[in-house]
Amino acid sequence: MSLFMLTSTRFSSEPRSSDLLAATLRHRRERLAAQIDVPVLLWSGRSSARNFPANVYAYRANSHFLYFAGLPLYNAAIRLASGRLELFMDDATPAYILWHGDSPQRDQIAQTIGADAAYPLSHLESLDAEFATIPVQDAATRQWQSQVRQRSLPSTLQDWDLALAKAIVELRLSHDEAAIAEIRKAVATTVEAHRAGMAATPKAQWEAQIRAAMEQVIMADQMTCAYSSIVTVQGEVLHSDRYSNAIEPQDLLLADVGAEAESGWAADVTRTWAVSGKFSPTQRDIYDLVLSAHDQCIEKARPGVEYRDLHLLAAQVIAAGLTDLGILRGHAEDLVEQDAHALFFPHGIGHLLGLDVHDMEDLGDLAGYAAGRSRSDRFGLGYLRLDRPLQAGMAVTIEPGFYQVPALLNDPQRRARYQDLVNWERLAQFSDVRGIRIEDDLLITATGNEVLTAALPTQAEAIEQMVA
Amino acid sequence: MSLFMLTSTRFSSEPRSSDLLAATLRHRRERLAAQIDVPVLLWSGRSSARNFPANVYAYRANSHFLYFAGLPLYNAAIRLASGRLELFMDDATPAYILWHGDSPQRDQIAQTIGADAAYPLSHLESLDAEFATIPVQDAATRQWQSQVRQRSLPSTLQDWDLALAKAIVELRLSHDEAAIAEIRKAVATTVEAHRAGMAATPKAQWEAQIRAAMEQVIMADQMTCAYSSIVTVQGEVLHSDRYSNAIEPQDLLLADVGAEAESGWAADVTRTWAVSGKFSPTQRDIYDLVLSAHDQCIEKARPGVEYRDLHLLAAQVIAAGLTDLGILRGHAEDLVEQDAHALFFPHGIGHLLGLDVHDMEDLGDLAGYAAGRSRSDRFGLGYLRLDRPLQAGMAVTIEPGFYQVPALLNDPQRRARYQDLVNWERLAQFSDVRGIRIEDDLLITATGNEVLTAALPTQAEAIEQMVA
Incomplete structure (x- = not known):
């Protein structure tokens, strides 16, 4: 699957829709910031294997991630804090490009979605483990969420995660x-x-x-x-x-x-x-x-x-x-x-x-x-x-x-x-x-x-x- | 998804193809028994969630299970030992039938595939934990495999599991x-x-x-x-x-x-x-x-x-x-x-x-x-x-x-x-x-x-x- 699911063509040909996207995302995270004051980390998730690891189901990014990141990025994360947006994803490797074609770079995507900063995925490990998150559906990414959190995600939402979920419900109940x-x-x-x-x-x-x-x-x-x-x-x-x-x-x-x-x-x-x-x-x-x-x-x-x-x-x-x-x-x-x-x-x-x-x-x-x-x-x-x-x-x-x-x-x-x-x-x-x-x-x-x-x-x- | 992915109609109208299926499966497990003398447990697996637990990707049964069980059963297991075939699955609950329709019963399926015995899933827990298996792709079932095995499945195949994999390769390399x-x-x-x-x-x-x-x-x-x-x-x-x-x-x-x-x-x-x-x-x-x-x-x-x-x-x-x-x-x-x-x-x-x-x-x-x-x-x-x-x-x-x-x-x-x-x-x-x-x-x-x-x-x- 592609690191980035929208084509770069569609992108560059519609600069104004990209401005609109960034403005929409800014508005959404400002509304979130008004409701919750801990940092929020949301993961996009990865593919699930069908009958063998390389034969995967069509990728679907996590919906909460989509709401605040705007694009169906593959294997990415965002950090929302005080209305700021930070993007975490790796640029495509040469081997990836051979098999899956070229993809927009992290910095280009960061600009499109109006991120204030962008880092490789490895940067996630150095973040403060105190943050709110929502578990994604694929098991590998869920495990990764626990790892960055430095403890297991409980099976029911608790504490900050529950507060985050309630804040997101408040936002997502009414569509912009x-x-x-x-x-x-x-x-x-x-x-x-x-x-x-x-x-x-x-x-x-x-x-x-x-x-x-x-x-x-x-x-x-x-x-x-x-x-x-x-x-x-x-x-x-x-x-x-x-x-x-x-x-x-x-x-x-x-x-x-x-x-x-x-x-x-x-x-x-x-x-x-x-x-x-x-x-x-x-x-x-x-x-x-x-x-x-x-x-x-x-x-x-x-x-x-x-x-x-x-x-x-x-x-x-x-x-x-x-x-x-x-x-x-x-x-x-x-x-x-x-x-x-x-x-x-x-x-x-x-x-x-x-x-x-x-x-x-x-x-x-x-x-x-x-x-x-x-x-x-x-x-x-x-x-x-x-x-x-x-x-x-x-x-x-x-x-x-x-x-x-x-x-x-x-x-x-x-x-x-x-x-x-x-x-x-x-x-x-x-x-x-x-x-x-x-x-x-x-x-x-x-x-x-x-x-x-x-x-x-x-x-x-x-x-x-x-x-x- | 259905417990049983083939329609019962297709089934009952083709009794001879069902005899053929049972004979094919018998031949396959006899060939397996000639190569490996530990009991073998194979799981079919379950669905993987897409964006929320009830919205799943189209179910695909594990291929090794399919090879020896012949039917894309949902959430089932089989035990192969000395040429015998035992089926483990639960009959549909009334709530399941309300939402997903009627499905063939365990005993009917057992007969179709020529199983020597059939048990509810809970019976798996009472089996001897010494068996060979191959991990399936969905995380929930993999965890269940570890549970019945009473220890984690290692990330690379070892011991009996490796011997089983080699025996299966020997069989599946040439198609019947x-x-x-x-x-x-x-x-x-x-x-x-x-x-x-x-x-x-x-x-x-x-x-x-x-x-x-x-x-x-x-x-x-x-x-x-x-x-x-x-x-x-x-x-x-x-x-x-x-x-x-x-x-x-x-x-x-x-x-x-x-x-x-x-x-x-x-x-x-x-x-x-x-x-x-x-x-x-x-x-x-x-x-x-x-x-x-x-x-x-x-x-x-x-x-x-x-x-x-x-x-x-x-x-x-x-x-x-x-x-x-x-x-x-x-x-x-x-x-x-x-x-x-x-x-x-x-x-x-x-x-x-x-x-x-x-x-x-x-x-x-x-x-x-x-x-x-x-x-x-x-x-x-x-x-x-x-x-x-x-x-x-x-x-x-x-x-x-x-x-x-x-x-x-x-x-x-x-x-x-x-x-x-x-x-x-x-x-x-x-x-x-x-x-x-x-x-x-x-x-x-x-x-x-x-x-x-x-x-x-x-x-x-x-x-x-x-x-x-």
């Missing part, structure tokens, strides 16, 4: 203009990928072909997938990563695919369409219900609104709609209180979106849950990844769904508990609806929200037209 | 029929990927679009890339992993792209074509020279021939050809002895191919180099990955090339050393040849070899036709 611009790029490519998936469906025989048509768009745009794509006729498998099913005309195809820009910022979009191009009446009924939950949540999303309340709103809309369809029996509020909605909508309404598709999930629930809050024990709430009031600059997904998961619906305990609340015979008439999810990316604005993914239609008729 | 059948599948898809890359070139504006067209084929066939694709107009960057260059009509496009079957077996193919569809006279001269080296090596490859001699043959052909073209001065043999060929052909002629694209490279040079041999210090030989006599059943690549690497050609020391051997003015006339490589996959047969990748032409005219 530079971040939003990058998310928009990832969204634009993601929208095209979904269009390509729909267009490829009539000629596809199995899921892998539709996945390939979608990811091709992402690759061709010099982006990568922000997460393992879900492209399946088994929409009820919530995190399916198999693509081997044959697709049949009566199937629904659920595609949850999102691009990640070279800068690391992500999009996360799901659409569900009929393989035949035309929803059956039962598929259409459920689709419209999920869409109604989706639309009503988006309608309500604005600063100050509790995200948890959007989840409960979606649960309520789905419970009421399933009652109207004769699948559930009772009052929507009672049904939600008994988690009956979660039989068919077992996950949360969405999550934070940013440099990570589940933004800052490496920090556990520190970002997702407001101080003093923690996950619910309730089946219908426990999978909620975000429980905070919305605020301007936040990017979140809204992704209600309906699924018939055999493991849930055939579970004897649940079956007994919900025996009278579910009309099982009526439900059987909806057997051609295995899984539907509709997911968009929202930017919370000062007065409401902007659907960043609005260029990709959600209405059933529009979806049908794109497949046909 | 089942392995060859899988390599053929990977080759077939790879050939189609290259055709797609050539076909996509006339409309492509930058490298990423051609890469996307090629990898789409691999993905659509439910395979993965065996290694990070090289698709570049900068062919002189030997392991380039950037795809951001614009492509221009006068450029050559070098594509080194290979598929890996679901079973793990790999293909590895390089073609170089003219973006315009038509090689310039200088490009054509060098292309034909590289092709001549390629053809002459393949002509000679048969059991008993030293692979190193094929490397030297290619070096000789290239040196002689560059002399004929007026780029080098002197006798080919002298030039090769002085490593003058390596100015333009700095890498080895190829490597072993199997479950790893550089087969068994996780064992260092244990597989690549015959006992008692080690890497040369010579610039023109030191990058050779394979130095053994060829034997029937071996799969190797043949991949000569010509490159103008600025880091080599502008290096003052080399420039001085080769001042009189290179006609620098003549070389300047070939400035439109940045990098050419032609790589095929060979199976060594009893009497010669079979070019597994023969369906993809190498002749310049044929290549031109495929782009046009």
Whole structure:
């Protein structure tokens, strides 16, 4: 992999964007300095080996590093102290250049990102061991972090590291203009990928072909997938990563695919369409219900609104709609209180979106849950990844769904508990609806929200037209 | 990811292929048992995290595990002792099934692979700590291996582990029929990927679009890339992993792209074509020279021939050809002895191919180099990955090339050393040849070899036709 993942061409041809980058990074670290007064060391990380050391997975720089360093540097570190930025990385060796080509030098990169000083990596060893840091994902770099710290990093964040994590959450919860611009790029490519998936469906025989048509768009745009794509006729498998099913005309195809820009910022979009191009009446009924939950949540999303309340709103809309369809029996509020909605909508309404598709999930629930809050024990709430009031600059997904998961619906305990609340015979008439999810990316604005993914239609008729 | 990466459908519909699998695995472990009499424990490994723990890279099972277990099981282990096979894995939990779908049960898998017994993972802890093993790539599983061993795995293989590695090398050097059948599948898809890359070139504006067209084929066939694709107009960057260059009509496009079957077996193919569809006279001269080296090596490859001699043959052909073209001065043999060929052909002629694209490279040079041999210090030989006599059943690549690497050609020391051997003015006339490589996959047969990748032409005219 390259020491430096952006090309030097792109760089030198856009001097003004580089000034913008340096200004953005300065603003971010000044905000950090206002919150924490110990020095901060952040590592970019290194590649992880696949089947042998030289055969590595595509490198991904650590997100906290990316936020403050701006570029996906390989095997680098930065030190942030009192608003100053210091860069630590080695210049490419001749052997490296032979195999991987020339890369910008440390000093050139330092200038691009507006670093106040730049040193070789070995300089890290001579620094004061008292600093705050966040562990990266690759084991070799984590070990190196411990070494520079002169003691092991504990498995849960403590002391200064915890204070740093909280300060970073505070910053990263609301995106600045530079971040939003990058998310928009990832969204634009993601929208095209979904269009390509729909267009490829009539000629596809199995899921892998539709996945390939979608990811091709992402690759061709010099982006990568922000997460393992879900492209399946088994929409009820919530995190399916198999693509081997044959697709049949009566199937629904659920595609949850999102691009990640070279800068690391992500999009996360799901659409569900009929393989035949035309929803059956039962598929259409459920689709419209999920869409109604989706639309009503988006309608309500604005600063100050509790995200948890959007989840409960979606649960309520789905419970009421399933009652109207004769699948559930009772009052929507009672049904939600008994988690009956979660039989068919077992996950949360969405999550934070940013440099990570589940933004800052490496920090556990520190970002997702407001101080003093923690996950619910309730089946219908426990999978909620975000429980905070919305605020301007936040990017979140809204992704209600309906699924018939055999493991849930055939579970004897649940079956007994919900025996009278579910009309099982009526439900059987909806057997051609295995899984539907509709997911968009929202930017919370000062007065409401902007659907960043609005260029990709959600209405059933529009979806049908794109497949046909 | 799934506990079990093959679909159960594929499974049950092909009972006979499952019998075949069990028979193949039995044969492999009986051969192993003939060479080593300590129990062997092999782990499949687990996923590596990308930017946060739940966002993982696509899982790849350890190759040694795959060789003896036959299936890309997730988080499993096998014990091989006296020809017996024992499987260790946990059945999917209800929470797992909710998110990832149903998976075959341990007992079903045990039957498929012909295991003599099957246990939950916890059973590993109760085994005798005296066993041979090979460390996997992911850190969490490596730690677990140490734990079951009741001591750290040393950083270099020792004692029983070294004996096991040598025994495995002995087995994996020559492929059995089942392995060859899988390599053929990977080759077939790879050939189609290259055709797609050539076909996509006339409309492509930058490298990423051609890469996307090629990898789409691999993905659509439910395979993965065996290694990070090289698709570049900068062919002189030997392991380039950037795809951001614009492509221009006068450029050559070098594509080194290979598929890996679901079973793990790999293909590895390089073609170089003219973006315009038509090689310039200088490009054509060098292309034909590289092709001549390629053809002459393949002509000679048969059991008993030293692979190193094929490397030297290619070096000789290239040196002689560059002399004929007026780029080098002197006798080919002298030039090769002085490593003058390596100015333009700095890498080895190829490597072993199997479950790893550089087969068994996780064992260092244990597989690549015959006992008692080690890497040369010579610039023109030191990058050779394979130095053994060829034997029937071996799969190797043949991949000569010509490159103008600025880091080599502008290096003052080399420039001085080769001042009189290179006609620098003549070389300047070939400035439109940045990098050419032609790589095929060979199976060594009893009497010669079979070019597994023969369906993809190498002749310049044929290549031109495929782009046009």
